[in-house]
Amino acid sequence: MCRVLLKDLFTHPIAQKYLNRSGVDHAIKVAEYTVQLAVKHGVNPDLAAKAGLLHDIGHYEWYTNGEWDYEKYKKNDIHAIKGAERAHKLLIRLGEDRQYAKEIALAILLHTDSYLPENSMKKTTLQQIVRLADEMDEEPYGKHHYRKISKEEAMIKIDRLDHKINQLLTKYRESV
Numbered sequence: 001m002c003r004v005l006l007k008d009l010f011t012h013p014i015a016q017k018y019l020n021r022s023g024v025d026h027a028i029k030v031a032e033y034t035v036q037l038a039v040k041h042g043v044n045p046d047l048a049a050k051a052g053l054l055h056d057i058g059h060y061e062w063y064t065n066g067e068w069d070y071e072k073y074k075k076n077d078i079h080a081i082k083g084a085e086r087a088h089k090l091l092i093r094l095g096e097d098r099q100y101a102k103e104i105a106l107a108i109l110l111h112t113d114s115y116l117p118e119n120s121m122k123k124t125t126l127q128q129i130v131r132l133a134d135e136m137d138e139e140p141y142g143k144h145h146y147r148k149i150s151k152e153e154a155m156i157k158i159d160r161l162d163h164k165i166n167q168l169l170t171k172y173r174e175s176v
Contacts, residue, residue: 004096006031006049006165010158014090015057022056022079023145026137028157030055033133035164042175043126045168047100049161050091051107051130058083058108059145084109 009015019027034052038045058079088105092098103126110123111130123131137144149157 002095003046003166003169004050004091004094006053006158006162007155008094009050009053009090010154012090012094014086015054018057018059018083018086019053022059023147024154025147025149026144027053027056028149028154028161029137029144030130030133031161032157033136034129035161035168037129037133038126039168041125041129042172043129044100044172045165047104047107047126048129048133049165050096051087051104051111051126052133054083054087054090054104055080055108055111055130055134056083056145057086080109080112 010019031049031052034048035045037043038048056079058081060077060079060082084105087108088101091101091104096104103124107124107127107130110121110127111134
C-alpha cells in the first residue's frame with residue numbers, strides 16, 4: 001500500500017475548506033511539532049504528522065454580531081468530535097490504511113479534553129503528542145487560528161515535511 005502523503009491531504013478540497021477555516025499556518029506548525037515529538041517518543045511520524053495537520057478541521061466559527069466570540073467558542077465547542085469524523089472519512093477516501101486512519105482520527109478526537117471530564121481517560125502516546133504539539137503553538141484567545149501564510153510557503157513546508165517523514169519512516173520501521 002502506498003503512503004498517503006501530507007501533500008495529498010493538504011491539497012484535497014475538503015481539507016482546504018476546513019484548514020482555511022481553522023488556520024493553515026497553525027495546522028502546519030502543529031504537524032511539524034508532532035513529527036519532532038514523534039521522533040523523541042518513538043511514535044510513527046507519518047501518523048503524527050497527519051493527526052497534527054488535521055487536528056482542527058472540525059472547527060466551527062463562533063461569532064456574535066460579526067465578531068469572533070472566544071467565550072462562546074470555549075463554552076460550546078466540540079471541534080475535536082467533528083474533526084475526527086472528517087479526518088477519518090478523508091483519510092479512507094484517499095486510501096489510507098484503515099487502522100492508521102482510525103488511530104489518526106482518535107488522536108484528533110482526544111487532542112483536547114474541553115468536552116470531556118478532566119483526566120477521564122488514559123491516552124496513547126500519539127494522542128498525547130498531538131495535544132502537546134497543539135499547545136506548543138497556541139496563542140491567547142485563539143489567535144493562532146488567524147496567522148497567515150501564503151499558499152506557496154504552505155506547499156514548501158508540506159513538501160519538506162513529506163520528505164522528512166520519508167526519511168524518518170525508514171528509521172522508525174527499523175526500530176519497531
